[in-house]
Amino acid sequence: MRKPVIAGNWKMHMTCAQAKEYMDSFLPLIGNDFQTRCNVVIAPPFTAISTMSRLVAGSSVDLSSQNVHWEEQGAFTAEVSPIMLLEHNVKYAIVGHSEPRKYFSESDEQINKRAVSAQKNGLVPIVCVGETDEQRERGEAERVIRRQVEQGLERTDPDNLVIAYEPIWAIGTGKTCAATEANRICSLIRSWVPSPNLVIQYGGSVKPENIDELMSMSDIDGVLVGGSSLDPKSFARIVNYMPN
Numbered sequence: 102m103r104k105p106v107i108a109g110n111w112k113m114h115m116t117c118a119q120a121k122e123y124m125d126s127f128l129p130l131i132g133n134d135f136q137t138r139c140n141v142v143i144a145p146p147f148t149a150i151s152t153m154s155r156l157v158a159g160s161s162v163d164l165s166s167q168n169v170h171w172e173e174q175g176a177f178t179a180e181v182s183p184i185m186l187l188e189h190n191v192k193y194a195i196v197g198h199s200e201p202r203k204y205f206s207e208s209d210e211q212i213n214k215r216a217v218s219a220q221k222n223g224l225v226p227i228v229c230v231g232e233t234d235e236q237r238e239r240g241e242a243e244r245v246i247r248r249q250v251e252q253g254l255e256r257t258d259p260d261n262l263v264i265a266y267e268p269i270w271a272i273g274t275g276k277t278c279a280a281t282e283a284n285r286i287c288s289l290i291r292s293w294v295p296s297p298n299l300v301i302q303y304g305g306s307v308k309p310e311n312i313d314e315l316m317s318m319s320d321i322d323g324v325l326v327g328g329s330s331l332d333p334k335s336f337a338r339i340v341n342y343m344p345n
């Protein structure tokens with residue numbers, strides 16, 4: 102049985118003070134019953150992780166990092182290692198998000214090293230894959246996603262990771278991928294990774310208005326939410342989804 106993972110990626114938003122204000126409003130809105138339906142995860146910026154680790158204590162909300170390095174320590178300016186995250190009870194690590202892929206030229210090989218090391222150290226990687234607008238228009242979407250999945254997951258344990266299918270043209274644009282198309286791609290990914298436990302999320306302009314339809318799809322096991330996770334009321338409505 103695949104338990105959905107509803108994750109909020111705060112990106113480069115939220116000071117520690119803002120995180121506290123957010124959680125004061127968010128936690129009462131989601132209660133405790135969600136645990137029987139889904140796992141709820143928040144990925145704050147690194148500077149708010151220690152504060153967030155205190156704020157989620159006693160709730161069932163888990164923490165994720167927005168990236169993770171493959172080494173435990175060393176001369177890697179600006180990077181954060183898995184053991185540093187474990188110290189703050191972080192459980193998941195997003196790797197291969199389209200923003201570091203685009204702005205910092207992250208390669209599938211680097212993303213794979215991050216995912217392998219995350220697993221080795223007891224973190225659950227959330228491996229993001231997805232095509233650009235141009236790739237979709239050229240009919241290359243499936244080939245691109247397949248390459249990202251195969252290279253990104255090399256030497257990983259598919260029973261202990263999450264894949265987030267995030268079409269890049271749908272991220273932060275308000276353009277959601279039709280639920281049926283998102284489901285088709287998620288089921289295709291599932292056919293390439295033979296694990297009955299593989300959790301596959303959809304991400305890209307997820308909001309209160311489309312969450313119920315997305316969560317009604319057979320192969321979508323949760324969502325990775327950017328913009329709408331920044332408002333506690335919106336993200337709580339997403340956590341409290343009601344499949345059709």
Ligand code: PGA
Pocket residue numbers: 110267271272273274275304305306307325326327328329
């Ligand atoms: P969005 O971002 O929900 O703002 O489109 C999704 C993501 O980048 O994970």
